[in-house]
Amino acid sequence: xxxxNLFFVCAMLIGFLASCNTKVELYADYKDVPVVYGLIDVTxxxxxxxxxxxxxxxxxxxxxxxxVALIADSSNYPGKLNAQIIxxxxxxxxxxxxxxxxxxxxxxxIHDKHEGxxxxxxxxxxxxxxxxxxxxxxxxxxxxxAIVRGNDTITSETGIVGGEEFKILTQSVTFSPNANDKYGKxxxxxxxxxxxxxxxxxxxxxxxxxxxxxxxxxxxxSYGALSINDLETENNFFVVRYNQxxxxxxxxxxxxxxxxxxxxxxxxxxxxxxxxxxxxxNYIQVNSPSESFAQTIPDYTNVNGGFGVFSSRINLTxxxxxxxxxxxxxxxxxxxxxxR
Numbered sequence: 042x043x044x045x046n047l048f049f050v051c052a053m054l055i056g057f058l059a060s061c062n063t064k065v066e067l068y069a070d071y072k073d074v075p076v077v078y079g080l081i082d083v084t085x086x087x088x089x090x091x092x093x094x095x096x097x098x099x100x101x102x103x104x105x106x107x108x109v110a111l112i113a114d115s116s117n118y119p120g121k122l123n124a125q126i127i128x129x130x131x132x133x134x135x136x137x138x139x140x141x142x143x144x145x146x147x148x149x150x151i152h153d154k155h156e157g158x159x160x161x162x163x164x165x166x167x168x169x170x171x172x173x174x175x176x177x178x179x180x181x182x183x184x185x186x187a188i189v190r191g192n193d194t195i196t197s198e199t200g201i202v203g204g205e206e207f208k209i210l211t212q213s214v215t216f217s218p219n220a221n222d223k224y225g226k227x228x229x230x231x232x233x234x235x236x237x238x239x240x241x242x243x244x245x246x247x248x249x250x251x252x253x254x255x256x257x258x259x260x261x262x263s264y265g266a267l268s269i270n271d272l273e274t275e276n277n278f279f280v281v282r283y284n285q286x287x288x289x290x291x292x293x294x295x296x297x298x299x300x301x302x303x304x305x306x307x308x309x310x311x312x313x314x315x316x317x318x319x320x321x322x323n324y325i326q327v328n329s330p331s332e333s334f335a336q337t338i339p340d341y342t343n344v345n346g347g348f349g350v351f352s353s354r355i356n357l358t359x360x361x362x363x364x365x366x367x368x369x370x371x372x373x374x375x376x377x378x379x380x381r
Contacts, residue, residue, distance in 0.1 A: 075195050075347030076116075080321065080354045081126075081184060083175045083203050090146060090167040092188060094118060095348070117165055121148045123189040124167050128174070129198075131181040144171050176204040176233045186344075186351050197344045197351035202318050204233035209312055209359035210278060214242075216288035216367045218374065224282040227312055231269075231279060232355060235316035237325065238272065240264045240281045244288055245308030246378070257308075260291040268322060288367075289374070296376055303377040307368065309360045320352035 079090035093116040124146040129137035146167040174182045185198040210228040227240055243261040264281055273280040317325075320343045327341035342348045363371075371378045 073190075075188065075190060075344070075349075077186070077188065077195065077197065077344045077347055077349035077351060079186065079197075079349075079351045080317075081173055081199060081201065081352075082354050082356070083173045083201060084355055086172070087168055087170050088173070090124065090186070090351075091164075092118065092122060092124060092167055118190070122167075125187050126169065127185040127187060129183045129185065131179075131183075137183055144169050173201065176201055178205075181233075184353075193346055195344060195346040197349075199318055199320055199343075199352045200234035202232050202235045202316050202353040203355040206230050207232035207235075207316065207355065207357060209314055209357060211312060211359070211361050213364055214310060214312075214361045214367070215285060215364040216370070217285040218289045218370055220284070220286045223285065225285050227281045227283065227314075228275065228278050229314050229357075230277075232316040232357075234318055234353065235269070235355075236319040237266050237268050237317045237322040238279065238281075239266050239315045241313040241315070242283070242287075243311040243313065244291070245311065247306045247308060249304045251302050255306075258295070258305075259308075260288070260295045262287060262291055266317075266322075266325060289370075292371075292374075292376065304379070305377045306379060306381055307363065307371075310363055312359050312361055314357045314359075315354065316357070317354045318352040320350050321354060324350040324352070 074095040076093050076095055077090065079088075081088055095116075126144040126146065128140045128142040128144070130140050132138045146169050148165055149168050150163050150165050173184065174180070176182060181200075183198055183200045186196060188195040208230045210230065211226070214227075215225050227242075229238075229240075232238075241261060241263040243259055245257070245259045247255050248258045249255040264283065267281070269279075273282070323341050323343075340348065341350070343350060343352070368380065372380075
């Protein structure tokens with residue numbers, strides 16, 4: 042089942058030191074500045090934390106920053122740092138106490154990073170395959186990050202996004218080729234500790250062209266990152282409204298006019314709801330493009346002793362049936378659709 046990757050993919054390290062400086066000297070004395078990015082997802086069997094350091098050229102050798110960024114050793118710490126995640130559980134008086142569980146992060150090199158501003162395709166990340174506890178009933182957890190670097194310890198903490206109440210409520214969706222039809226809606230129960238959500242819809246179908254094998258196809262669209270203050274509420278759950286001609290417009294773009302003798306079969310319709318923590322939402326807000334002419338870019342970090350963000354996210358996927366009217370309209374579009 043495909044899951045959305047949402048706004049929760051951090052633009053790691055890009056522009057985090059961007060600011061104006063009135064000093065003529067372009068490069069100050071080097072200072073080791075840790076940069077940390079980590080998002081805990083209780084549904085995943087592996088969680089990653091990126092731990093690097095800020096870099097700069099020097100006045101003696103003022104190499105362009107874009108060239109330095111392509112050198113792995115310029116941002117990687119040598120060897121392996123002592124990095125741990127400490128578990129806490131809420132007790133009496135709403136205070137959190139350590140459970141005694143300490144998760145030691147190991148390092149691994151992954152080989153699928155896309156080329157871009159920073160070195161690729163290999164990159165070193167810290168990871169754990171231990172599962173994180175979600176909030177169930179009165180059991181509420183949070184996790185602290187501690188990274189020992191020489192005589193310094195970099196710390197951060199986050200609550201866990203999710204919980205047993207986080208559910209997608211919509212079981213059927215309706216779409217129409219008529220742009221004047223009413224809006225539909227997706228409903229879901231809130232997730233614990235979530236400050237921002239993104240709803241994505243995916244229509245899966247199978248396609249077979251003459252003398253070719255059947256292939257899996259899909260069209261997908263997102264409604265963007267929405268804070269809890271932007272979302273509509275009904276009966277204590279959140280609602281995202283959608284235009285009913287969205288599916289038909291997406292299929293027009295995907296299929297075009299090439300429909301002759303093409304056989305298409307309805308597949309499952311998926312609703313993805315991604316939820317992110319307050320720290321992640323703050324990070325997204327600060328790093329979103331600004332329409333202001335102001336030259337100073339504010340910094341946001343919840344990493345003590347460094348920069349970055351340590352937060353939590355969760356991706357929830359549910360299936361919904363297409364209404365009978367939607368199926369009839371799709372079949373009538375001469376795109377070759379039929380039911381299974």
